[in-house]
Amino acid sequence: MPARRQANANSESVDNYLKAILVLGGSTEQRVTSTALANRLGVAPASITNMLQKLAVAPEPMVEYERHRGVRLSPAGRRRALEIVRHHRLIETFLYEILDYPIEEVHDEAERLEHFISERFEERIAAKLGHPKTDPHGQSIPTMEGQMPVREAICLSEALAGGAYVIDSVGERDAETRRRLEATGLRVGIKLQVLPRTSAETCSVSIRRAGQPEDAIDLTAELAGGIRIVPFGI
Amino acid sequence: MPARRQANANSESVDNYLKAILVLGGSTEQRVTSTALANRLGVAPASITNMLQKLAVAPEPMVEYERHRGVRLSPAGRRRALEIVRHHRLIETFLYEILDYPIEEVHDEAERLEHFISERFEERIAAKLGHPKTDPHGQSIPTMEGQMPVREAICLSEALAGGAYVIDSVGERDAETRRRLEATGLRVGIKLQVLPRTSAETCSVSIRRAGQPEDAIDLTAELAGGIRIVPFGI
DNA sequence: CCTATATATTAGGTATACCTAAATCTCTGA
């Protein structure tokens, strides 16, 4: 009945650190600061430093770390992070498609289970789903070999006023942001038109949903930043 | 991305202790000794004592514990243990029925996941499976309300020579025993006839499978003890 | 160029869940 956990690497915590470094580093794999990680993970900066030092000197180092200059993933760390992201997105897709979860509940369940499913489980749900390329939020699912397909999509906060777009993906955010986003009704596949800037605030956006031209929706920079779009129509 | 775990009770370890006490206490809910728990869980006896003392003095005690006299579950502990057993058996059924796992692999996956699925996940797989009453090993699945249906089945080691039976359930065992059991080909639904005792060893049994009268199978007390049967035919 | 401030690290401490070795109980059999 046990379930002994091996002493070293690969704990739930380590997984979450690696995933956070992957996301915060962005496509250019910039060094990530302790503070950024502390905010993202909700732990004290001192705890971050501790963990990074441990991960950097492990037998198979998960990160490259230099005091005061941030971290980035080592090849092994990157591999593991992508593995967990693949688990996460496959689980979300599975919960949504097979278990009929409401979309706003898939994230929290996936956030936990991503660390505990076996390779067999991963393989079986992928097969059951027909090896999907994207999750229900429109995000690419990394391949089994650890390749993350890049999407051709721009950020809503960079869109040109007057343009017509369709939502390509909605980023992973904290629970509160997710709730506010959900309230706007914006999700993958929704068509919208960007309105001329009304607020002085940089990166905030006003839009109009296709089919509902009467109601303008104002989005804060934070909300708009998580939505990626592609041009629609001609 | 976090997934903060509340400080007190309800860890994976605690769950496994409670489940072990439930099973070892049997239907009569006998007190369970530290040694029995230490063997079952694969931890040092001293660790057992530590955990039991903690569980006994928690704000909502999970066990009734008296020094040198063993433990049993409190009502709250029993509730939690049955909840985890329900998770375990629903997950096994789900892996077997929906994800087409080979039967010998369902246990290990369920042993891990049972601690991490949400109530929603539990409810959804139960619904998808049509609210099953037994798992793929023939064991009863506790109800959502925490009732464990009792089965009318006797232990193979108590069967009368000459009787014809069908296997009702196969108990949960350690990996090694499971492997040996699997090698005999015995599973739920298999029909067999008990042969006159050949070995002097108490509780060991010889049987013959229906349809394969040529090969007698000798089972050790340990193997036979995990197999429960019901009379078959007239 | 050099200090103030923000950023990051070190130091020291907590809780969980294990471990080994050293007591201390319990209870059986002479």
Place this chain on the structure above:
DNA sequence: TCAGAGATTTAGGTATACCTAATATATAGG
């Protein structure tokens, strides 16, 4: 009855992953 064997508990320690407070570093502005 009571000694000793076996079961159990206590004592003291480890590793992980957090925390707060104190200290050190980097660098941007004056």
